Amino acid sequence: MNIVVCVKQVPDTATERKLRSDDKTLDRDAADGVINELCEYAVEEALLLKEAHGGEVTVLTMGPSKATDTIRKALAMGADKAVHLVDDALHGSDALSTSYAMAQTLKTIGFDVVILGSESTDARTGLLAAMLAERLGVPQLTQANKVDIDGTAIAIQRLTDYGHDKVEASLPAVVSVVEKINEPRYPSFKGIMAAKKKPVQTLGIAEAGIDASQVGLAGAWSEVVDFAAAPPRAAGTIVTDQGDGGTGAAEFLASKKFI
Amino acid sequence: MAEILVLVEQLDGDVKKVTLELLALARSLGSPSAVWAGPGYSAEAKAKLAGHGADKIYVADAAEIADHVVAPKAELLAQLVASAAPAAVLVAATAEGKEVAGRLAVKTGSGVITDAVGLGEGFVADQSIFGGGVNVHSRVTKGTPIVAVRPNSTAPVAEAGAGAEEQVSVALSDAARAARIVERVKQDKGARPELAEAAVVVSGGRGVGSAENFALIERLADSLGGAVGASRAATDAGWYPHQFQVGQTGKTVSPQLYIAAGISGAIQHRAGMQTAKTIVAINKDPEAPIFELADYGVVGDLFKVVPQLTDEIEKRK
Ligand SMILES: Cc1cc2nc3c(=O)[nH]c(=O)nc-3n(C[C@H](O)[C@H](O)[C@H](O)COP(=O)(O)OP(=O)(O)OC[C@H]3O[C@@H](n4cnc5c(N)ncnc54)[C@H](O)[C@@H]3O)c2cc1C
Ligand SMILES: Cc1cc2nc3c(=O)[nH]c(=O)nc-3n(C[C@H](O)[C@H](O)[C@H](O)COP(=O)(O)OP(=O)(O)OC[C@H]3O[C@@H](n4cnc5c(N)ncnc54)[C@H](O)[C@@H]3O)c2cc1C
Numbered sequence: 001m002n003i004v005v006c007v008k009q010v011p012d013t014a015t016e017r018k019l020r021s022d023d024k025t026l027d028r029d030a031a032d033g034v035i036n037e038l039c040e041y042a043v044e045e046a047l048l049l050k051e052a053h054g055g056e057v058t059v060l061t062m063g064p065s066k067a068t069d070t071i072r073k074a075l076a077m078g079a080d081k082a083v084h085l086v087d088d089a090l091h092g093s094d095a096l097s098t099s100y101a102m103a104q105t106l107k108t109i110g111f112d113v114v115i116l117g118s119e120s121t122d123a124r125t126g127l128l129a130a131m132l133a134e135r136l137g138v139p140q141l142t143q144a145n146k147v148d149i150d151g152t153a154i155a156i157q158r159l160t161d162y163g164h165d166k167v168e169a170s171l172p173a174v175v176s177v178v179e180k181i182n183e184p185r186y187p188s189f190k191g192i193m194a195a196k197k198k199p200v201q202t203l204g205i206a207e208a209g210i211d212a213s214q215v216g217l218a219g220a221w222s223e224v225v226d227f228a229a230a231p232p233r234a235a236g237t238i239v240t241d242q243g244d245g246g247t248g249a250a251e252f253l254a255s256k257k258f259i
Numbered sequence: 260m261a262e263i264l265v266l267v268e269q270l271d272g273d274v275k276k277v278t279l280e281l282l283a284l285a286r287s288l289g290s291p292s293a294v295w296a297g298p299g300y301s302a303e304a305k306a307k308l309a310g311h312g313a314d315k316i317y318v319a320d321a322a323e324i325a326d327h328v329v330a331p332k333a334e335l336l337a338q339l340v341a342s343a344a345p346a347a348v349l350v351a352a353t354a355e356g357k358e359v360a361g362r363l364a365v366k367t368g369s370g371v372i373t374d375a376v377g378l379g380e381g382f383v384a385d386q387s388i389f390g391g392g393v394n395v396h397s398r399v400t401k402g403t404p405i406v407a408v409r410p411n412s413t414a415p416v417a418e419a420g421a422g423a424e425e426q427v428s429v430a431l432s433d434a435a436r437a438a439r440i441v442e443r444v445k446q447d448k449g450a451r452p453e454l455a456e457a458a459v460v461v462s463g464g465r466g467v468g469s470a471e472n473f474a475l476i477e478r479l480a481d482s483l484g485g486a487v488g489a490s491r492a493a494t495d496a497g498w499y500p501h502q503f504q505v506g507q508t509g510k511t512v513s514p515q516l517y518i519a520a521g522i523s524g525a526i527q528h529r530a531g532m533q534t535a536k537t538i539v540a541i542n543k544d545p546e547a548p549i550f551e552l553a554d555y556g557v558v559g560d561l562f563k564v565v566p567q568l569t570d571e572i573e574k575r576k
Contacts, residue, residue: 013507013527017389037508095371096364118354121507121530124388125373130329130358134365139437140328143354158328159502161353161453162270163446167328169438179508180494180501221370225383225396236538238550241559246567249539250575252555256537258459258483258516259572 001055001149001171004111005046005079006102009033009063009070010122017122023217024224025092026122028064035070038117040077040184041177045147046115047078048182053149056080058109062090062101068200075195076187082200083109089205092217095123099131101215105208106136111172113154118143118176129176139169142176261289261346262315264339266332266359267308268351272299277351277456279311279415281408284378286312289346291420293317294339296332297325309422311415319427329355330435333362338429340367340403347382352407353455360407369402376412376513376534390507390526391533409534410456411513452486454503459485459516460532462505465492466521466542466561473499475565476520482572488512488532490522506531520561524549541565 011017011031018027046057059074059082061067071082085105093101106114114136119126133140139154141147145164146157154173158165187195205212213219239248253259263285268275278293285291292315293308300320308316317339324331336348336359348363350356352374364371377385382404386395399405454460461483463476473487480487489499491506505512507530517535522528524540524547532538533552540553541564550556557564 013390013530017392019393019395095361095373099361099365119508122389124507124511125361125371126354126357127361127364127371127373130361131365134330134333134362137434140330140358140362141438142328142358158440160355160443161455162448163444165328165440166442166444167438168441173438179504221364221368221401222372222397222399225398227393227395230387230392230394233538233552233554236550236552236554236556238545238553238556238558240545241557241564243563244567245541245557245559245564246569247571249541249555249557249564249568250571252539253483253516253572254575256516258537259575 001049001053002110002112003046003049003055003057004060004106004109004114005042005057005074006060006114006116007039007043007070007074008036008120009061009067010036010120013121019224019227023092024227025217033066033069035073036117036120038119038177038179041179041181042115042117043074043077043079044182044184045177049113049147049149058083060102060105061085062098071200072195073187075198076191077185078191081198084200084202085208086202087205089212089216092220093215094220094222095125095127095131096221097215097219099128099135101205101208101210103132103135104210105203106132108208113171114174116174116176118178129174133174136174139173141167141169141173144175144177145181147175262343263289263291264336264343264345264348265291265293266336266348266350266356267293267295268353268356269299269304272301272304274304274307275456276415277410280410280413281349281351282308282312283416284408284413285349286416286418288378288382290314292343292345294336295320296335298322305422305424309420310417312418312420313422314420315423315425317425317427319429321428323431324429326440327436328438328440329358330362330438331429331431332359333366334431334435335427335429336363337366339427345403347404347406350407352409357407360405364405367402369405370399371405371407372397372399373407374511375406375408378406378408382406387534390530409511409513411458411515451480452484454486454488454510455512457486458514459483460488460505460512460514461485461518461520462488462490462522463493463499463520464490464522467493467498470498479518479565479569482569490528519549520565522549523547524552
């Protein structure tokens, strides 16, 4: 089975994240890049599927050259090889452009199943998996907290607001996973050493069959008009409980008409 | 006035509150048309939609729409975008709403803005990003603006719209039928509202100490008619189910009132609740970062403060 796992490098949420004042895009140099946490669950699920059904796991990342760190992390967990889509023309792509570039790349490299995280921690749009399914014309099996494959049949449990849906389809398909679907493994020392030798193919937009006018800041379908640091919240009232802390809080809620 | 499509969120025919909020928002910018997708349409649903400003109601109530994941709703909306040429399409920024928006954007060659917390003239959206640290104005520049709006971004307005019904049939493509829903499993949540759209959320963290102790949090939530949330420390410990986790890798909530008990207020937790209008924190550590956000904070033991608060609320009812 040809399993492709989409992995994104994101700024560490523990550091201060900023937009650039010049083109209003995410300042990827200002913060340390780490693997998007939900992508670790996607990698783990890909490795579990490979262990159960055989095949190969390919990591696909679109991002600047420093995203190689994140690719190595996924390889150290056990993925076999990687494709790194890297091109200055991609800078500033919105969700539509990103999904277009990734769909073109997926068509180029081929796949039986594509696995994504359900959301990134930087942009948090949660759009990519549905957009890829639409662009590739394959079943959308998103928000999965359980994935089963049997031959070419695939079934997932899709988390919903009311519980879950059982969903069935045939491969090829696009899957996105939620946190807690599995417990991502830590790369072993051996894994980290082996990752250094695993093949990483870099592709520019021309090689991936991507039309330059559909990507980057100029190709985007949406724009940031302006932005500003959120004003600090007005300082609240903080009291120490002297045995009447609950009553005081109730008083406050009443003053705000919550009770 | 410009027509604005609003995708109705409903469960078993019950229109969700977020849809009424979206209708209010659409009404401030044009003429709202509610789009009903799936079985369960009723006179009651019609009254609710028209009573909250819908001038038109497109009814596509074929059972088949609900039998497949997301794609049928996107096809229906794409069909209406082509026939009605609306000024914009609004959906709720729930996981599924956003997926519908994503597919619709690809189909119609339109940009999409997600997680708007407000929407103004020219469909310029307010977004609150990086865990609430930065406020952004953004807009769609190509195609029909598609905007996914967070629940509780505005209040529903009871104002009658014309409510003209129009039946719509949609011929689903094979691609839209590719992912089949073979079973729906509904968890019994009792009378509590859904976490993402609740006006009041009461969350417990590591300080709650055990699964049994979450009964305290539930009692407080119930006294306020609210939903229960939890920090990751609490869901990781198995004290409360994971789908109630609030934060960066959990749900994003934006309620009128958020009460955090025994939660320190880590940046990843704040990312999921920082746009709450009023925040109350109960924590025994005066240095806990959650107090930086709190409109009202009690430094104290939650096992004393929470029951007293609950009793006091019950007393005042
Ligand atoms: C704060 C902020 C807000 C934004 N808001 C919008 C908006 O409203 N509308 C819009 O069109 N664009 C928006 N963007 C742009 C958007 O971030 C990019 O288009 C991004 O490439 C895709 O969005 P995401 O990270 O939210 O994807 P998500 O759909 O949240 O990510 C889900 C999964 O997709 C995969 N994935 C995503 N990106 C990559 C990648 N580059 N390489 C490999 N795998 C990947 C990963 O598996 C990830 O877990 C925003 C950007 C920022 C920084
Ligand atoms: C990539 C990533 C993603 C994450 N995503 C999320 C997420 O989605 N949601 C989330 O919540 N976290 C998330 N986290 C975890 C986050 O960093 C914190 O670890 C977590 O929020 C801590 O939960 P807590 O506040 O309940 O626990 P703690 O930080 O341990 O705080 C417990 C608090 O309870 C107080 N307390 C203890 N006993 C009492 C008592 N009797 N009365 C009153 N107060 C008491 C303590 O003073 C303390 O402040 C994420 C972390 C990472 C790295």
